[in-house]
Amino acid sequence: MARAKLKADDVFNALGDPTRRAIVHRLARGPSSVSQLAQPLGITLTGVRQHLDVLEGCGLVRTEKIGRVRTCRFDTRGLVVIETWISMQRSMWTQALDNLGDLLDQED
Amino acid sequence: MARAKLKADDVFNALGDPTRRAIVHRLARGPSSVSQLAQPLGITLTGVRQHLDVLEGCGLVRTEKIGRVRTCRFDTRGLVVIETWISMQRSMWTQALDNLGDLLDQED
DNA sequence: TCCATACTGAAGTTAAGGCTTCAGTATTAT
């Protein structure tokens, strides 16, 4: 099944949870199995699995199951999505400031 | 009262909510009163107020009350915080890939 | 002065989501 279009909403929602942020942070340092992720987090494998679903769904993590081990990797696609969102807000804001400046220049 | 240090955790948490993202998006286009924010969102003033507290607390919005009107403005400080977090993860990931490459080169 | 506007704060409701347990399945090791 092909992956649906990645949404900034979903990425922010995913990173809004501290445990998921910890997982991303961990995976940025290198790949890991589900068990390895679970251990330092102090939550069950099931809990980790649920977070991985969310993270995979928004392009922050990719996973691959080989044998009985699922290997999880950092995925930059999710980051790209929010980087785009952020620069969008920034440019709108700059634009708004410019417009205000123009108005002020026109005064008198 | 001075503002506490801004945390990436708080900014992501703030942007994890669709209504708050809508508020930020709106304010990036220019300042707005609380009432003006509430109207298109279809929630009460009180609801908006609560979101503004969160957004102000993490440096995504600044507000200023003049007379009976509170004017809300976009604030880029919050964005800077997460931009930093993002580039941190990216650089860790790049580093991890480099290390892997070195290991592979050493083989044989 | 009287009323409308613009917001604020405390308190309650409710739904979502983060986590668990438990009972599986599939894979690897002995």
Add this chain to the structure above:
DNA sequence: ATAATACTGAAGCCTTAACTTCAGTATGGA
């Protein structure tokens, strides 16, 4: 073949947080 490992899925618990109502306060206009 047996047992241990590594994970999965369904179901439920339970806290958090997004929202509301309602009863204010302060400001601005007629």
